[in-house]
Amino acid sequence: MNENRLPIYFAPLQGYTDSAYRLAHARIFGGINTYYSPFVRVEHGEIRRKDIREIHPDNNGEMHFIPQLIAPTPDKLEQIMALFIEYGYREADINLGCPFPMLVKRHNGAGMLPHPKEVEALLKTAVEKFPEIRFSVKLRLGWEHADECLALLPLLNELPLSHVTLHPRLGIQQYKGTVDWNGFEAFYKGCDKPLLYNGDIHTPDDIESIVARFPRLVGVVIGRGLLANPALAWEYQQGHPLSSDEMAKKVRLLHNEVFNAYKERLQGGDLQLLTKMKSFWEYLLPNADRKAKKIIHKTTKLSNYEVAVARLFAEL
Template sequence: MNDHLLPIHFAPLQGYTDAVYRRAHARIFGGIETYYSPFVRIEHGEIRRRDVRDAEPGANPGLHLIPQLIAPEVDKAERIISLFIEKGYREVDINLGCPFPVLAKRHNGAGMLPYPEEVRTLLSTITGKHPDIRFSVKLRLGWERPEESLALLPLFNELPLSHIILHPRLGKQQYKGETDPEGFKAFYEGCNKPLFYNGDLLTVEDIRSVTTRFPRLAGLVIGRGLLANPALALEYRQGEPLSADEMARKVSRLHTEVYESYREQLQGGELQLLMKMKSFWEYLLPDGDRKSKKTIHKTTKLSNYQAAVSNLLAAL
Protein backbone atom coordinates (compact mmCIF):
# COMPACT_ATOMS: atom_id res chain seq x y z
CA MET A 1 0.00 0.00 0.00
CA ASN A 2 1.33 3.43 -0.97
CA ASP A 3 1.93 5.51 2.17
CA HIS A 4 1.81 8.76 0.20
CA LEU A 5 -1.71 8.58 -1.12
CA LEU A 6 -3.58 11.86 -1.08
CA PRO A 7 -7.17 12.18 0.12
CA ILE A 8 -9.76 12.26 -2.62
CA HIS A 9 -12.83 14.47 -2.30
CA PHE A 10 -15.91 14.02 -4.49
CA ALA A 11 -16.72 17.28 -6.26
CA PRO A 12 -20.34 18.42 -6.28
CA LEU A 13 -22.23 18.40 -9.58
CA GLN A 14 -25.75 19.79 -9.74
CA GLY A 15 -28.24 17.13 -10.79
CA TYR A 16 -25.83 14.23 -10.29
CA THR A 17 -24.20 13.99 -6.86
CA ASP A 18 -27.24 14.38 -4.63
CA ALA A 19 -27.71 12.58 -1.32
CA VAL A 20 -29.16 9.48 -2.99
CA TYR A 21 -26.09 9.09 -5.17
CA ARG A 22 -23.62 9.97 -2.38
CA ARG A 23 -25.05 7.37 0.00
CA ALA A 24 -24.95 4.63 -2.63
CA HIS A 25 -21.47 5.53 -3.85
CA ALA A 26 -20.02 5.58 -0.34
CA ARG A 27 -21.56 2.21 0.51
CA ILE A 28 -20.67 0.39 -2.71
CA PHE A 29 -17.44 1.96 -3.96
CA GLY A 30 -16.00 4.24 -1.26
CA GLY A 31 -12.45 5.54 -1.33
CA ILE A 32 -13.69 9.08 -0.71
CA GLU A 33 -12.64 11.12 2.31
CA THR A 34 -15.10 13.98 1.81
CA TYR A 35 -18.23 14.60 -0.23
CA TYR A 36 -19.55 18.08 -1.03
CA SER A 37 -23.18 18.97 -1.50
CA PRO A 38 -24.08 20.72 -4.74
CA PHE A 39 -24.24 24.41 -3.93
CA VAL A 40 -27.10 25.71 -1.84
CA ARG A 41 -28.45 29.01 -3.14
CA ILE A 42 -31.18 31.54 -2.68
CA GLU A 43 -33.74 31.65 -5.48
CA HIS A 44 -36.66 34.06 -5.61
CA GLY A 45 -35.78 35.26 -2.13
CA GLU A 46 -35.76 31.82 -0.50
CA ILE A 47 -33.29 29.02 0.02
CA ARG A 48 -34.29 26.30 -2.41
CA ARG A 49 -36.14 23.57 -0.55
CA ARG A 50 -34.54 20.74 -2.46
CA ASP A 51 -31.12 22.11 -1.48
CA VAL A 52 -32.16 22.06 2.18
CA ARG A 53 -33.41 18.47 1.92
CA ASP A 54 -30.24 17.35 0.18
CA ALA A 55 -27.97 18.83 2.86
CA GLU A 56 -29.90 17.37 5.79
CA PRO A 57 -27.52 15.36 7.99
CA GLY A 58 -30.15 12.62 8.16
CA ALA A 59 -29.98 12.26 4.37
CA ASN A 60 -26.21 11.74 4.52
CA PRO A 61 -25.64 9.21 7.32
CA GLY A 62 -22.05 8.25 7.96
CA LEU A 63 -20.65 10.57 5.31
CA HIS A 64 -18.16 13.35 5.85
CA LEU A 65 -20.18 15.96 4.00
CA ILE A 66 -19.18 19.59 3.54
CA PRO A 67 -22.13 21.68 2.38
CA GLN A 68 -21.37 24.23 -0.31
CA LEU A 69 -22.99 27.60 -0.87
CA ILE A 70 -23.05 30.07 -3.73
CA ALA A 71 -23.89 33.71 -3.10
CA PRO A 72 -22.71 37.05 -4.49
CA GLU A 73 -23.55 39.06 -1.38
CA VAL A 74 -22.89 38.81 2.35
CA ASP A 75 -26.55 38.81 3.40
CA LYS A 76 -27.41 35.87 1.14
CA ALA A 77 -24.35 33.95 2.27
CA GLU A 78 -25.22 34.63 5.91
CA ARG A 79 -28.71 33.19 5.49
CA ILE A 80 -27.29 29.98 4.06
CA ILE A 81 -24.53 29.74 6.66
CA SER A 82 -27.15 30.11 9.40
CA LEU A 83 -29.00 27.15 7.90
CA PHE A 84 -25.81 25.07 7.88
CA ILE A 85 -25.07 25.95 11.50
CA GLU A 86 -28.64 25.07 12.45
CA LYS A 87 -28.12 21.66 10.85
CA GLY A 88 -24.95 21.11 12.88
CA TYR A 89 -22.30 21.75 10.22
CA ARG A 90 -19.00 23.38 11.17
CA GLU A 91 -17.43 23.25 7.71
CA VAL A 92 -18.62 25.28 4.71
CA ASP A 93 -17.32 25.47 1.15
CA ILE A 94 -17.72 28.72 -0.82
CA ASN A 95 -18.29 28.31 -4.55
CA LEU A 96 -16.26 30.73 -6.68
CA GLY A 97 -16.00 28.28 -9.55
CA CYS A 98 -19.43 27.66 -11.07
CA PRO A 99 -19.11 28.51 -14.79
CA PHE A 100 -22.76 28.60 -15.81
CA PRO A 101 -23.43 31.94 -17.52
CA VAL A 102 -26.93 32.46 -16.08
CA LEU A 103 -25.40 32.52 -12.59
CA ALA A 104 -22.03 34.02 -13.48
CA LYS A 105 -23.53 37.14 -15.03
CA ARG A 106 -25.01 37.91 -11.60
CA HIS A 107 -21.54 37.63 -10.04
CA ASN A 108 -22.11 34.12 -8.70
CA GLY A 109 -19.39 31.46 -8.77
CA ALA A 110 -16.61 32.10 -11.28
CA GLY A 111 -18.48 35.21 -12.39
CA MET A 112 -17.30 36.86 -9.17
CA LEU A 113 -13.59 36.39 -9.84
CA PRO A 114 -13.11 39.56 -11.94
CA TYR A 115 -14.34 41.62 -8.96
CA PRO A 116 -11.73 41.24 -6.23
CA GLU A 117 -13.28 43.80 -3.90
CA GLU A 118 -16.57 41.90 -3.95
CA VAL A 119 -14.72 38.68 -3.17
CA ARG A 120 -12.83 40.41 -0.34
CA THR A 121 -16.02 41.81 1.17
CA LEU A 122 -17.78 38.45 1.01
CA LEU A 123 -14.98 36.27 2.35
CA SER A 124 -13.55 38.68 4.92
CA THR A 125 -16.97 39.34 6.40
CA ILE A 126 -18.20 35.79 6.71
CA THR A 127 -14.91 34.35 7.98
CA GLY A 128 -14.66 37.18 10.49
CA LYS A 129 -18.20 36.63 11.76
CA HIS A 130 -17.82 32.86 12.10
CA PRO A 131 -14.40 32.02 13.56
CA ASP A 132 -15.73 28.62 14.67
CA ILE A 133 -16.51 27.55 11.08
CA ARG A 134 -13.87 26.00 8.84
CA PHE A 135 -14.33 27.72 5.48
CA SER A 136 -12.87 26.48 2.22
CA VAL A 137 -13.05 27.99 -1.26
CA LYS A 138 -13.52 26.26 -4.62
CA LEU A 139 -12.58 28.41 -7.61
CA ARG A 140 -11.39 28.56 -11.19
CA LEU A 141 -8.34 30.35 -12.53
CA GLY A 142 -10.59 33.26 -13.46
CA TRP A 143 -13.51 34.13 -15.67
CA GLU A 144 -11.62 35.75 -18.54
CA ARG A 145 -7.96 35.52 -17.46
CA PRO A 146 -5.90 33.32 -15.11
CA GLU A 147 -4.48 36.46 -13.54
CA GLU A 148 -7.82 36.94 -11.77
CA SER A 149 -7.10 34.12 -9.30
CA LEU A 150 -3.53 35.35 -8.81
CA ALA A 151 -4.86 38.79 -7.92
CA LEU A 152 -6.94 37.13 -5.18
CA LEU A 153 -4.11 34.98 -3.84
CA PRO A 154 -2.89 37.50 -1.22
CA LEU A 155 -6.44 37.63 0.15
CA PHE A 156 -6.73 33.85 0.28
CA ASN A 157 -3.36 33.60 2.00
CA GLU A 158 -4.40 35.99 4.76
CA LEU A 159 -7.84 34.49 5.40
CA PRO A 160 -8.34 31.57 7.84
CA LEU A 161 -9.24 29.07 5.11
CA SER A 162 -9.01 25.34 5.80
CA HIS A 163 -8.15 24.61 2.17
CA ILE A 164 -8.52 25.84 -1.40
CA ILE A 165 -9.75 23.82 -4.39
CA LEU A 166 -8.54 25.10 -7.77
CA HIS A 167 -9.88 23.97 -11.13
CA PRO A 168 -7.37 25.17 -13.76
CA ARG A 169 -9.87 26.34 -16.36
CA LEU A 170 -11.44 29.71 -16.97
CA GLY A 171 -15.11 30.18 -16.22
CA LYS A 172 -15.84 31.13 -19.81
CA GLN A 173 -14.53 27.72 -20.93
CA GLN A 174 -17.17 25.94 -18.84
CA TYR A 175 -15.94 22.33 -19.22
CA LYS A 176 -14.52 22.68 -22.72
CA GLY A 177 -10.97 22.94 -23.96
CA GLU A 178 -7.84 22.04 -22.06
CA THR A 179 -6.92 22.65 -18.46
CA ASP A 180 -4.09 25.12 -17.82
CA PRO A 181 -1.36 23.44 -15.75
CA GLU A 182 0.88 26.50 -16.00
CA GLY A 183 -1.89 28.64 -14.58
CA PHE A 184 -2.30 26.14 -11.76
CA LYS A 185 1.45 26.13 -11.17
CA ALA A 186 1.57 29.91 -10.74
CA PHE A 187 -1.18 29.76 -8.11
CA TYR A 188 0.33 26.67 -6.45
CA GLU A 189 3.71 28.32 -6.04
CA GLY A 190 2.25 31.34 -4.25
CA CYS A 191 -0.40 29.59 -2.16
CA ASN A 192 0.25 29.06 1.55
CA LYS A 193 -2.98 27.16 2.23
CA PRO A 194 -3.58 23.43 1.71
CA LEU A 195 -4.33 23.24 -2.02
CA PHE A 196 -6.43 20.62 -3.80
CA TYR A 197 -6.30 19.99 -7.55
CA ASN A 198 -9.60 19.61 -9.43
CA GLY A 199 -10.18 19.06 -13.14
CA ASP A 200 -9.94 16.31 -15.79
CA LEU A 201 -8.75 13.57 -13.41
CA LEU A 202 -10.23 10.65 -15.33
CA THR A 203 -7.77 7.82 -14.62
CA VAL A 204 -5.33 6.72 -11.94
CA GLU A 205 -2.59 7.73 -14.37
CA ASP A 206 -4.00 11.27 -14.48
CA ILE A 207 -3.92 11.37 -10.69
CA ARG A 208 -0.33 10.18 -10.54
CA SER A 209 0.74 12.68 -13.18
CA VAL A 210 -0.72 15.60 -11.24
CA THR A 211 0.61 14.47 -7.86
CA THR A 212 4.08 13.98 -9.34
CA ARG A 213 4.08 17.42 -10.91
CA PHE A 214 2.68 19.14 -7.79
CA PRO A 215 4.09 17.22 -4.82
CA ARG A 216 2.86 19.71 -2.20
CA LEU A 217 -0.80 19.12 -3.01
CA ALA A 218 -3.00 18.47 0.00
CA GLY A 219 -5.49 16.40 -1.94
CA LEU A 220 -7.53 15.86 -5.08
CA VAL A 221 -11.11 16.77 -5.91
CA ILE A 222 -12.76 14.71 -8.64
CA GLY A 223 -16.21 15.08 -10.17
CA ARG A 224 -16.84 13.86 -13.71
CA GLY A 225 -14.01 11.32 -13.44
CA LEU A 226 -15.80 9.62 -10.56
CA LEU A 227 -19.17 9.79 -12.30
CA ALA A 228 -17.60 8.05 -15.30
CA ASN A 229 -15.72 5.51 -13.17
CA PRO A 230 -17.18 5.32 -9.65
CA ALA A 231 -14.29 3.01 -8.69
CA LEU A 232 -11.60 5.59 -9.50
CA ALA A 233 -10.82 6.57 -5.90
CA LEU A 234 -10.94 2.93 -4.77
CA GLU A 235 -8.58 1.89 -7.56
CA TYR A 236 -6.17 4.69 -6.66
CA ARG A 237 -6.17 3.62 -3.02
CA GLN A 238 -5.74 -0.10 -3.65
CA GLY A 239 -3.20 0.36 -6.45
CA GLU A 240 -4.97 -1.77 -9.05
CA PRO A 241 -8.14 -1.67 -11.15
CA LEU A 242 -11.23 -3.67 -10.33
CA SER A 243 -11.76 -6.79 -12.39
CA ALA A 244 -14.42 -6.55 -15.09
CA ASP A 245 -16.70 -8.86 -13.10
CA GLU A 246 -16.35 -6.90 -9.87
CA MET A 247 -16.91 -3.62 -11.68
CA ALA A 248 -20.06 -4.98 -13.31
CA ARG A 249 -21.38 -6.20 -9.95
CA LYS A 250 -20.70 -2.91 -8.22
CA VAL A 251 -22.21 -0.79 -11.00
CA SER A 252 -25.28 -3.03 -10.96
CA ARG A 253 -25.60 -2.55 -7.18
CA LEU A 254 -25.10 1.19 -7.53
CA HIS A 255 -27.81 1.41 -10.16
CA THR A 256 -30.24 -0.71 -8.16
CA GLU A 257 -29.78 1.29 -4.98
CA VAL A 258 -30.09 4.67 -6.73
CA TYR A 259 -33.10 3.46 -8.76
CA GLU A 260 -34.96 2.13 -5.74
CA SER A 261 -34.22 5.25 -3.69
CA TYR A 262 -35.57 7.52 -6.41
CA ARG A 263 -38.56 5.27 -6.97
CA GLU A 264 -39.52 5.67 -3.30
CA GLN A 265 -38.67 9.37 -3.17
CA LEU A 266 -40.12 10.77 -6.39
CA GLN A 267 -43.83 11.45 -6.63
CA GLY A 268 -44.03 12.28 -10.33
CA GLY A 269 -44.57 8.77 -11.62
CA GLU A 270 -42.75 6.73 -14.23
CA LEU A 271 -41.64 9.62 -16.44
CA GLN A 272 -40.02 11.55 -13.59
CA LEU A 273 -38.16 8.45 -12.46
CA LEU A 274 -37.05 7.75 -16.02
CA MET A 275 -35.71 11.28 -16.53
CA LYS A 276 -33.82 11.13 -13.24
CA MET A 277 -32.23 7.81 -14.12
CA LYS A 278 -31.17 9.05 -17.54
CA SER A 279 -28.91 11.58 -15.82
CA PHE A 280 -27.38 8.71 -13.82
CA TRP A 281 -25.97 7.31 -17.08
CA GLU A 282 -24.88 10.59 -18.66
CA TYR A 283 -21.25 10.20 -17.59
CA LEU A 284 -21.17 6.61 -16.32
CA LEU A 285 -19.27 4.00 -18.35
CA PRO A 286 -18.40 6.21 -21.35
CA ASP A 287 -17.03 3.16 -23.18
CA GLY A 288 -20.12 1.04 -22.48
CA ASP A 289 -22.28 -0.54 -25.18
CA ARG A 290 -23.29 2.34 -27.46
CA LYS A 291 -26.60 0.86 -28.58
CA SER A 292 -27.77 0.34 -25.01
CA LYS A 293 -26.69 3.82 -23.96
CA LYS A 294 -28.50 5.33 -26.93
CA THR A 295 -31.68 3.49 -25.95
CA ILE A 296 -31.34 4.71 -22.35
CA HIS A 297 -30.98 8.27 -23.60
CA LYS A 298 -33.92 8.21 -26.04
CA THR A 299 -36.55 5.93 -24.57
CA THR A 300 -39.77 7.22 -23.05
CA LYS A 301 -40.74 3.87 -21.51
CA LEU A 302 -39.41 2.50 -18.25
CA SER A 303 -39.59 -1.07 -19.55
CA ASN A 304 -37.30 -0.19 -22.48
CA TYR A 305 -34.95 1.58 -20.08
CA GLN A 306 -34.70 -1.46 -17.82
CA ALA A 307 -34.01 -3.77 -20.76
CA ALA A 308 -31.29 -1.44 -22.07
CA VAL A 309 -29.64 -1.26 -18.64
CA SER A 310 -29.63 -5.06 -18.42
CA ASN A 311 -27.98 -5.28 -21.86
CA LEU A 312 -25.44 -2.63 -20.95
CA LEU A 313 -24.44 -4.37 -17.72
CA ALA A 314 -24.31 -7.77 -19.41
CA ALA A 315 -21.83 -6.40 -21.97
CA LEU A 316 -19.33 -5.23 -19.35
Protein backbone atom coordinates in the same frame (compact mmCIF):
# COMPACT_ATOMS: atom_id res chain seq x y z
CA MET B 1 -7.05 3.90 2.67
CA ASN B 2 -3.39 3.80 1.72
CA GLU B 3 -1.59 6.33 3.92
CA ASN B 4 0.89 7.09 1.13
CA ARG B 5 -1.86 8.26 -1.20
CA LEU B 6 -3.45 11.69 -1.29
CA PRO B 7 -7.06 11.93 -0.12
CA ILE B 8 -9.65 12.09 -2.88
CA TYR B 9 -12.58 14.50 -2.67
CA PHE B 10 -15.75 13.97 -4.72
CA ALA B 11 -16.56 17.23 -6.51
CA PRO B 12 -20.18 18.35 -6.48
CA LEU B 13 -22.09 18.34 -9.78
CA GLN B 14 -25.58 19.77 -9.98
CA GLY B 15 -28.09 17.12 -11.05
CA TYR B 16 -25.69 14.22 -10.53
CA THR B 17 -24.13 13.96 -7.06
CA ASP B 18 -27.26 14.31 -4.98
CA SER B 19 -27.68 12.61 -1.62
CA ALA B 20 -29.07 9.39 -3.15
CA TYR B 21 -25.99 9.04 -5.31
CA ARG B 22 -23.54 10.04 -2.55
CA LEU B 23 -24.94 7.50 -0.09
CA ALA B 24 -24.87 4.71 -2.64
CA HIS B 25 -21.38 5.55 -3.83
CA ALA B 26 -19.97 5.73 -0.30
CA ARG B 27 -21.45 2.35 0.61
CA ILE B 28 -20.61 0.47 -2.60
CA PHE B 29 -17.37 2.00 -3.90
CA GLY B 30 -15.82 4.26 -1.26
CA GLY B 31 -12.25 5.49 -1.51
CA ILE B 32 -13.43 9.05 -0.89
CA ASN B 33 -12.20 11.31 1.90
CA THR B 34 -14.92 13.95 1.53
CA TYR B 35 -18.15 14.39 -0.40
CA TYR B 36 -19.43 17.89 -1.19
CA SER B 37 -23.02 18.89 -1.83
CA PRO B 38 -23.91 20.70 -5.02
CA PHE B 39 -24.07 24.37 -4.04
CA VAL B 40 -26.89 25.66 -1.88
CA ARG B 41 -28.25 29.00 -3.08
CA VAL B 42 -30.91 31.60 -2.36
CA GLU B 43 -33.62 32.12 -4.97
CA HIS B 44 -36.33 34.77 -4.65
CA GLY B 45 -35.29 35.46 -1.08
CA GLU B 46 -35.41 31.85 0.10
CA ILE B 47 -33.11 28.84 0.11
CA ARG B 48 -34.34 26.31 -2.41
CA ARG B 49 -36.35 23.53 -0.78
CA LYS B 50 -34.47 20.79 -2.59
CA ASP B 51 -31.19 22.23 -1.27
CA ILE B 52 -32.53 22.15 2.28
CA ARG B 53 -33.58 18.53 1.85
CA GLU B 54 -30.33 17.51 0.16
CA ILE B 55 -28.03 18.72 2.94
CA HIS B 56 -30.13 17.48 5.85
CA PRO B 57 -27.91 15.27 8.03
CA ASP B 58 -30.46 12.45 7.87
CA ASN B 59 -29.88 12.26 4.11
CA ASN B 60 -26.09 12.03 4.26
CA GLY B 61 -25.31 9.09 6.49
CA GLU B 62 -21.91 8.68 8.14
CA MET B 63 -19.76 9.91 5.24
CA HIS B 64 -17.51 12.95 5.71
CA PHE B 65 -19.77 15.50 4.06
CA ILE B 66 -19.27 19.23 3.54
CA PRO B 67 -22.10 21.44 2.27
CA GLN B 68 -21.18 23.96 -0.41
CA LEU B 69 -22.77 27.37 -0.90
CA ILE B 70 -22.86 29.94 -3.68
CA ALA B 71 -23.73 33.55 -2.93
CA PRO B 72 -23.07 36.90 -4.60
CA THR B 73 -23.48 38.99 -1.45
CA PRO B 74 -22.70 38.72 2.27
CA ASP B 75 -26.37 38.79 3.27
CA LYS B 76 -27.17 35.73 1.16
CA LEU B 77 -24.12 33.95 2.55
CA GLU B 78 -25.33 34.66 6.08
CA GLN B 79 -28.78 33.31 5.22
CA ILE B 80 -27.32 30.04 3.97
CA MET B 81 -24.85 29.75 6.83
CA ALA B 82 -27.71 29.99 9.33
CA LEU B 83 -29.10 26.79 7.80
CA PHE B 84 -25.71 25.04 7.86
CA ILE B 85 -25.27 25.89 11.54
CA GLU B 86 -28.84 24.82 12.35
CA TYR B 87 -28.00 21.42 10.86
CA GLY B 88 -24.85 21.15 12.93
CA TYR B 89 -22.23 21.62 10.22
CA ARG B 90 -18.86 23.06 11.21
CA GLU B 91 -17.35 23.05 7.71
CA ALA B 92 -18.50 24.84 4.58
CA ASP B 93 -17.16 25.28 1.06
CA ILE B 94 -17.64 28.55 -0.84
CA ASN B 95 -18.08 28.26 -4.60
CA LEU B 96 -16.18 30.81 -6.68
CA GLY B 97 -15.91 28.55 -9.69
CA CYS B 98 -19.36 27.83 -11.14
CA PRO B 99 -19.26 28.85 -14.84
CA PHE B 100 -22.97 28.72 -15.71
CA PRO B 101 -23.87 32.00 -17.45
CA MET B 102 -27.25 32.53 -15.73
CA LEU B 103 -25.51 32.54 -12.36
CA VAL B 104 -22.31 34.25 -13.50
CA LYS B 105 -24.14 37.33 -14.77
CA ARG B 106 -25.47 37.82 -11.23
CA HIS B 107 -21.92 37.65 -9.85
CA ASN B 108 -22.22 34.11 -8.54
CA GLY B 109 -19.37 31.59 -8.71
CA ALA B 110 -16.75 32.42 -11.33
CA GLY B 111 -18.71 35.60 -12.05
CA MET B 112 -17.21 37.09 -8.88
CA LEU B 113 -13.58 36.55 -9.88
CA PRO B 114 -13.23 39.79 -11.90
CA HIS B 115 -14.52 41.68 -8.83
CA PRO B 116 -11.96 41.21 -6.02
CA LYS B 117 -13.66 43.70 -3.71
CA GLU B 118 -16.86 41.65 -3.84
CA VAL B 119 -14.89 38.47 -3.16
CA GLU B 120 -13.19 40.15 -0.20
CA ALA B 121 -16.50 41.30 1.27
CA LEU B 122 -17.98 37.82 0.90
CA LEU B 123 -15.06 35.89 2.36
CA LYS B 124 -14.35 38.30 5.20
CA THR B 125 -18.00 38.19 6.22
CA ALA B 126 -17.77 34.41 6.30
CA VAL B 127 -14.69 34.12 8.52
CA GLU B 128 -15.51 37.08 10.76
CA LYS B 129 -19.18 36.31 11.43
CA PHE B 130 -18.79 32.54 11.65
CA PRO B 131 -15.46 31.92 13.41
CA GLU B 132 -16.60 28.46 14.52
CA ILE B 133 -16.79 27.28 10.90
CA ARG B 134 -13.84 25.91 8.91
CA PHE B 135 -14.27 27.49 5.49
CA SER B 136 -12.73 26.34 2.23
CA VAL B 137 -12.92 27.98 -1.18
CA LYS B 138 -13.19 26.48 -4.66
CA LEU B 139 -12.34 28.69 -7.61
CA ARG B 140 -11.21 28.82 -11.21
CA LEU B 141 -8.29 30.72 -12.71
CA GLY B 142 -10.68 33.52 -13.57
CA TRP B 143 -13.70 34.34 -15.65
CA GLU B 144 -11.89 35.68 -18.72
CA HIS B 145 -8.31 36.12 -17.55
CA ALA B 146 -6.05 33.58 -15.83
CA ASP B 147 -4.48 36.19 -13.55
CA GLU B 148 -7.76 36.94 -11.78
CA CYS B 149 -7.04 34.17 -9.26
CA LEU B 150 -3.55 35.57 -8.68
CA ALA B 151 -5.04 38.92 -7.68
CA LEU B 152 -6.95 37.08 -4.95
CA LEU B 153 -3.92 35.27 -3.52
CA PRO B 154 -3.05 37.89 -0.86
CA LEU B 155 -6.63 37.69 0.44
CA LEU B 156 -6.78 33.90 0.36
CA ASN B 157 -3.40 33.61 2.09
CA GLU B 158 -4.52 36.03 4.80
CA LEU B 159 -7.79 34.31 5.67
CA PRO B 160 -8.01 31.29 8.02
CA LEU B 161 -9.16 28.88 5.30
CA SER B 162 -8.89 25.13 5.78
CA HIS B 163 -7.96 24.67 2.12
CA VAL B 164 -8.35 26.04 -1.40
CA THR B 165 -9.37 24.05 -4.49
CA LEU B 166 -8.35 25.34 -7.92
CA HIS B 167 -9.79 24.17 -11.24
CA PRO B 168 -7.35 25.54 -13.83
CA ARG B 169 -9.83 26.61 -16.48
CA LEU B 170 -11.44 29.96 -17.17
CA GLY B 171 -15.13 30.32 -16.48
CA ILE B 172 -15.84 31.18 -20.11
CA GLN B 173 -14.44 27.76 -21.09
CA GLN B 174 -17.18 25.98 -19.12
CA TYR B 175 -15.78 22.41 -19.25
CA LYS B 176 -14.36 22.64 -22.76
CA GLY B 177 -10.79 22.88 -23.96
CA THR B 178 -7.82 21.89 -21.87
CA VAL B 179 -6.72 22.81 -18.38
CA ASP B 180 -4.05 25.52 -18.06
CA TRP B 181 -1.07 23.91 -16.32
CA ASN B 182 0.95 27.12 -16.33
CA GLY B 183 -1.94 28.96 -14.73
CA PHE B 184 -2.22 26.32 -12.03
CA GLU B 185 1.52 26.37 -11.40
CA ALA B 186 1.55 30.16 -10.94
CA PHE B 187 -1.21 29.89 -8.34
CA TYR B 188 0.42 26.86 -6.71
CA LYS B 189 3.69 28.74 -6.22
CA GLY B 190 1.98 31.67 -4.52
CA CYS B 191 -0.63 29.84 -2.43
CA ASP B 192 0.21 29.45 1.26
CA LYS B 193 -2.94 27.48 2.05
CA PRO B 194 -3.35 23.71 1.71
CA LEU B 195 -4.15 23.33 -1.99
CA LEU B 196 -6.27 20.78 -3.85
CA TYR B 197 -6.26 20.20 -7.60
CA ASN B 198 -9.46 19.71 -9.64
CA GLY B 199 -9.95 19.09 -13.35
CA ASP B 200 -9.74 16.41 -16.08
CA ILE B 201 -8.77 13.45 -13.91
CA HIS B 202 -9.87 10.15 -15.45
CA THR B 203 -7.40 7.48 -14.27
CA PRO B 204 -5.15 6.68 -11.30
CA ASP B 205 -2.20 7.52 -13.56
CA ASP B 206 -3.63 11.02 -14.03
CA ILE B 207 -3.58 11.47 -10.25
CA GLU B 208 -0.04 10.13 -9.97
CA SER B 209 1.29 12.49 -12.63
CA ILE B 210 -0.39 15.53 -11.03
CA VAL B 211 0.98 14.63 -7.60
CA ALA B 212 4.47 14.18 -9.08
CA ARG B 213 4.31 17.60 -10.72
CA PHE B 214 2.84 19.39 -7.69
CA PRO B 215 4.12 17.56 -4.60
CA ARG B 216 2.76 20.08 -2.09
CA LEU B 217 -0.84 19.23 -2.98
CA VAL B 218 -2.86 17.94 -0.04
CA GLY B 219 -5.64 16.35 -2.05
CA VAL B 220 -7.29 15.87 -5.42
CA VAL B 221 -10.90 16.74 -6.28
CA ILE B 222 -12.61 14.64 -8.95
CA GLY B 223 -16.06 15.04 -10.48
CA ARG B 224 -16.78 13.75 -13.98
CA GLY B 225 -13.96 11.19 -13.77
CA LEU B 226 -15.68 9.55 -10.80
CA LEU B 227 -19.07 9.65 -12.51
CA ALA B 228 -17.51 7.78 -15.45
CA ASN B 229 -15.60 5.31 -13.25
CA PRO B 230 -17.09 5.20 -9.74
CA ALA B 231 -14.19 2.95 -8.65
CA LEU B 232 -11.52 5.52 -9.58
CA ALA B 233 -10.76 6.72 -6.04
CA TRP B 234 -10.75 3.17 -4.67
CA GLU B 235 -8.43 2.02 -7.45
CA TYR B 236 -6.02 4.88 -6.76
CA GLN B 237 -6.05 4.24 -3.02
CA GLN B 238 -5.55 0.49 -3.40
CA GLY B 239 -3.04 0.67 -6.23
CA HIS B 240 -4.86 -1.72 -8.57
CA PRO B 241 -8.08 -1.78 -10.64
CA LEU B 242 -11.22 -3.69 -9.82
CA SER B 243 -11.70 -6.87 -11.79
CA SER B 244 -14.26 -6.61 -14.58
CA ASP B 245 -16.62 -8.95 -12.72
CA GLU B 246 -16.37 -6.96 -9.48
CA MET B 247 -16.85 -3.69 -11.36
CA ALA B 248 -19.97 -5.01 -13.08
CA LYS B 249 -21.36 -6.23 -9.76
CA LYS B 250 -20.75 -2.92 -8.04
CA VAL B 251 -22.13 -0.79 -10.87
CA ARG B 252 -25.29 -2.89 -10.83
CA LEU B 253 -25.60 -2.38 -7.08
CA LEU B 254 -25.01 1.37 -7.48
CA HIS B 255 -27.67 1.62 -10.18
CA ASN B 256 -30.24 -0.38 -8.23
CA GLU B 257 -29.70 1.57 -5.02
CA VAL B 258 -29.96 4.95 -6.77
CA PHE B 259 -32.98 3.79 -8.83
CA ASN B 260 -34.84 2.62 -5.72
CA ALA B 261 -33.99 5.80 -3.81
CA TYR B 262 -35.36 7.98 -6.62
CA LYS B 263 -38.41 5.75 -6.97
CA GLU B 264 -39.17 6.29 -3.29
CA ARG B 265 -38.45 10.03 -3.20
CA LEU B 266 -39.81 11.32 -6.50
CA GLN B 267 -43.51 12.04 -6.77
CA GLY B 268 -43.72 12.71 -10.52
CA GLY B 269 -44.26 9.15 -11.71
CA ASP B 270 -42.38 7.12 -14.29
CA LEU B 271 -41.39 10.07 -16.48
CA GLN B 272 -39.67 11.94 -13.65
CA LEU B 273 -37.90 8.77 -12.54
CA LEU B 274 -36.79 8.07 -16.10
CA THR B 275 -35.42 11.59 -16.49
CA LYS B 276 -33.37 11.28 -13.31
CA MET B 277 -31.98 7.90 -14.32
CA LYS B 278 -30.94 9.19 -17.73
CA SER B 279 -28.64 11.66 -15.99
CA PHE B 280 -27.18 8.75 -13.99
CA TRP B 281 -25.92 7.26 -17.26
CA GLU B 282 -24.69 10.46 -18.91
CA TYR B 283 -21.07 9.92 -17.85
CA LEU B 284 -21.10 6.39 -16.48
CA LEU B 285 -19.15 3.66 -18.33
CA PRO B 286 -18.46 5.58 -21.55
CA ASN B 287 -17.27 2.40 -23.29
CA ALA B 288 -20.33 0.30 -22.42
CA ASP B 289 -22.73 -1.14 -25.02
CA ARG B 290 -23.55 1.78 -27.33
CA LYS B 291 -26.93 0.51 -28.52
CA ALA B 292 -28.14 0.00 -24.96
CA LYS B 293 -26.94 3.45 -23.92
CA LYS B 294 -28.64 5.02 -26.95
CA ILE B 295 -31.94 3.41 -25.94
CA ILE B 296 -31.46 4.60 -22.36
CA HIS B 297 -31.01 8.19 -23.48
CA LYS B 298 -33.79 8.24 -26.09
CA THR B 299 -36.58 6.15 -24.62
CA THR B 300 -39.73 7.73 -23.22
CA LYS B 301 -40.88 4.57 -21.46
CA LEU B 302 -39.55 3.24 -18.18
CA SER B 303 -40.13 -0.35 -19.31
CA ASN B 304 -37.84 0.19 -22.33
CA TYR B 305 -35.27 1.76 -20.05
CA GLU B 306 -35.23 -1.27 -17.78
CA VAL B 307 -34.78 -3.63 -20.75
CA ALA B 308 -31.89 -1.53 -22.06
CA VAL B 309 -30.20 -1.45 -18.66
CA ALA B 310 -30.53 -5.23 -18.33
CA ARG B 311 -28.94 -5.60 -21.76
CA LEU B 312 -26.10 -3.28 -20.84
CA PHE B 313 -25.36 -5.16 -17.62
CA ALA B 314 -25.41 -8.47 -19.49
CA GLU B 315 -22.63 -7.15 -21.73
CA LEU B 316 -20.37 -5.97 -18.92
